[in-house]
Amino acid sequence: MFHQLMNLISLWALPGIIILILTIGLVRKIPLYEVFTDGAKEGFKVAVNIIPYLVAIIVGISMFRASGIIESIGVVCAPLLEHFKVSADVLPIMIVRSLSGSAALGVFSDIANNSGADAYTTKLAAVMVGSSETTFYVLAVYFGAIGISKLRYALIVGLLADFVGIIAAIAVVKWMFG
Amino acid sequence: MNYIFYFLIVVSIIAGAANGKLPDVVNAILTGAELSVKVAFSLIGIMAFWLGMMKIAKKSGLIGVIAKIIKPVTKKLFNEIPEDSPAIGDIAMSFSANAFGLTNAATPIGIKAMEELQKQNIDKKSASNAMCMFLAMNTAGFQLVPATVIAILIGVGYENPTEIIAPTLLVTTIAFLSAIFMSKLLQKFWAPQQSPLAMGEGRISAGGTGVRNSGEDFGGEN
Structure with a gap:
C-alpha cells in the first residue's frame, strides 16, 4: 500500500505540476505560449x-x-x-x-x-x-x-x-x- | 573560492605524484573540462523549459499563492528579504521541486531564486545572508523519496527497497534542519556584508576574495 502510494507520487509529481501550472494559466487567461517562450529564452x-x-x-x-x-x-x-x-x-x-x-x-x-x-x-x-x-x-x-x-x-x-x-x-x- | 580552487588542484597534483597517478590527474583536466561543458549544455533545454513554466506560474499568480502559504516560515529564515519579493516564491518553488526529487526543475528554479536574491544584495561579489541560507537548504538535499537510490536497489534485487525511505527522510531532515540552524548561527558571528561603494574603489581591489578575506571585520553595518 505504502509502496504503491510512493510510486504514484513519484510518477505523478512532475506531470501534476505541469498540468497545474498550465491549467491555472489558462483559467487566468495568460497567453501561455508567448509567456512560456519568453521565459525559456x-x-x-x-x-x-x-x-x-x-x-x-x-x-x-x-x-x-x-x-x-x-x-x-x-x-x-x-x-x-x-x-x-x-x-x-x-x-x-x-x-x-x-x-x-x-x-x-x-x-x-x-x-x-x-x-x-x-x-x-x-x-x-x-x-x-x-x-x-x-x-x-x-x-x-x-x-x-x-x-x-x-x-x-x-x-x-x-x-x-x-x-x-x-x-x-x-x-x-x-x-x-x- | 580562491583557496578551494588552489587546494583542489595543487593537492591533487602533489597527491597524484605521491601515489604514482600523475598521468591520471593530468588526464582528469581534459575529461573534467569536457564534462563541465556537457553538463552546461545538457542543462540548456531543460532550463529553458522550466524557466518558461515558471514564468507562466508567476504571471498566473500561482507562485504568489504558494509564497503566501509558506510566508510564516520564509519570514523567519529570510528576514532580510522584503516579504513581497519575487525571490520568496522562487525559493518556495525550488524547495518543492527538490522535495519531490525533480532535480531537473530544481536547478533552473534555484538559479532564478538566486538572481532575485542578488537584486537585494548590497555587494554583488559576495554571498548575502539570504543566499547562504538558501544554499544551505539546497546542499542538505531535502527529498521525500530518493528515487535513484531505490531504482539501483531494485536493480540488484533488494527485497523491500521502500524500507530505506523512512530512514533516509529522517536523516535528510536532520541534515536540513541543522543546515538552517548553522546558517543562522554563523550569520551572527560572521562579519556583516558591506556595500563596496561604502568601502571605496581601492578597498574592493585590495579587499581580495575568498572565505577568509570576506570574514574581515568591516564592522558596523548590517
Whole structure:
C-alpha cells in the first residue's frame, strides 16, 4: 500500500505540476505560449554563463578524484570507522557525496553489487547517498550563475550539514536495521 | 573560492605524484573540462523549459499563492528579504521541486531564486545572508523519496527497497534542519556584508576574495 502510494507520487509529481501550472494559466487567461517562450529564452543564457564556474570546480574535483587521495584517506580512517562498526566500503561515499553526485551513485552501485542486496552496508550506503546533495556542484552552479566569488560561510555550512548527515545516517541505520 | 580552487588542484597534483597517478590527474583536466561543458549544455533545454513554466506560474499568480502559504516560515529564515519579493516564491518553488526529487526543475528554479536574491544584495561579489541560507537548504538535499537510490536497489534485487525511505527522510531532515540552524548561527558571528561603494574603489581591489578575506571585520553595518 505504502509502496504503491510512493510510486504514484513519484510518477505523478512532475506531470501534476505541469498540468497545474498550465491549467491555472489558462483559467487566468495568460497567453501561455508567448509567456512560456519568453521565459525559456533565459535558459540558454544561464546555462552558458555557468560554464566557466563549472569548468573550475569540475576540473578540480576530477583531478582530486584521480589523484587517489580519497583512497589514502580511507586507509587512514578505516580503524576509526571500525570502532563504530562501519564498513570501510562506505568511506568513499562519505567523501565523494559532497563532491560528485554521479560518482557517489557509482560507488553505491558497486557496494550494492558486491556486499549483497540486503547487507547492512548496502542499507547504510543507500541512506547516505539518498540523503545528500552535491554541495560543491550546487555551490558552483548557483553562485556561478550570479557571479558570486566570496562565499562567506556558505561552504562551511554546506560541509557541516553533510557531516551531520553522515553521523545521522550511521546512527539512524544502526537504530533501525542494526 | 580562491583557496578551494588552489587546494583542489595543487593537492591533487602533489597527491597524484605521491601515489604514482600523475598521468591520471593530468588526464582528469581534459575529461573534467569536457564534462563541465556537457553538463552546461545538457542543462540548456531543460532550463529553458522550466524557466518558461515558471514564468507562466508567476504571471498566473500561482507562485504568489504558494509564497503566501509558506510566508510564516520564509519570514523567519529570510528576514532580510522584503516579504513581497519575487525571490520568496522562487525559493518556495525550488524547495518543492527538490522535495519531490525533480532535480531537473530544481536547478533552473534555484538559479532564478538566486538572481532575485542578488537584486537585494548590497555587494554583488559576495554571498548575502539570504543566499547562504538558501544554499544551505539546497546542499542538505531535502527529498521525500530518493528515487535513484531505490531504482539501483531494485536493480540488484533488494527485497523491500521502500524500507530505506523512512530512514533516509529522517536523516535528510536532520541534515536540513541543522543546515538552517548553522546558517543562522554563523550569520551572527560572521562579519556583516558591506556595500563596496561604502568601502571605496581601492578597498574592493585590495579587499581580495575568498572565505577568509570576506570574514574581515568591516564592522558596523548590517
